[in-house]
Amino acid sequence: MEKQKEFMREAIRLSLENVKNGNGGPFGAVIVMNGKIIAEGYNQVTSQNDPTAHAEIVAIRRACDTLDTFHLTGAEIYCSCEPCPMCLAAIHWARIEKIYYANIQEDARRIGFDDHAIYEELTKNRRERKIPIAQILPKEGKAAFRAWEEKVDKTPY
């Protein structure tokens, strides 16, 4: 458990430093593989003008860049706060195998980050969502899916 605490303290250090530096929200994350930190990330939403630049997303992109891969099988992520739905889904796509977090959603909500509202939104039927969502041209949309199925030299992920 000492090793895990050490990695989490680094994620927490990044989150605190990020507030001081004014890069973005109070969030940090580190990705660990084989007992070593392979990438770090901190929230850069406002400084990079990128609403997707959450600490976890930044760390995942850096880890993949470093390892030259699009899957982080065998990796763990240490997040200073419980991942929002965007980051949790990204962790799935990246095939990270374990998540540690310090703060929880409710803590984040108290300081103005309402991840919880997005979690709720994702469980709703399409018709009940806050952001209206509508289907158009479903038949024409199929063309790329057919092409994907038929493609012989594709890289699945």
Add this chain to the structure above:
Amino acid sequence: MEKQKEFMREAIRLSLENVKNGNGGPFGAVIVMNGKIIAEGYNQVTSQNDPTAHAEIVAIRRACDTLDTFHLTGAEIYCSCEPCPMCLAAIHWARIEKIYYANIQEDARRIGFDDHAIYEELTKNRRERKIPIAQILPKEGKAAFRAWEEKVDKTPY
């Protein structure tokens, strides 16, 4: 409705071209503001070694970069396929106000992209999730949140 079809046809065109070019999965997206396309995106997961480089995320990052902002209030997104949870949450964070899609989750599942499984995962209690998730150092984690609350010159988002 003709305008909407035109924008969706562009998203579909990107998705099909992406399969032909071998950049990544069969997905495209365009972001529209004031009746004009301001950014386009296509899936680049495998070509960029970035599991977060879904069409919608790429389009959001480009739109924000172009407009020099981290909020796309007033924008619509046209996705060749219904957004996965990562992208749907990103659309929320970006404050996009309307979503159009052509293919649905079930279509994506049939060709090997199981967004639906991630949607299900997000609705589960922490203990029932496929990727184990554990809390450590909650007290130490609070430091950055306190610093954020006390920071006078912060940029909220």
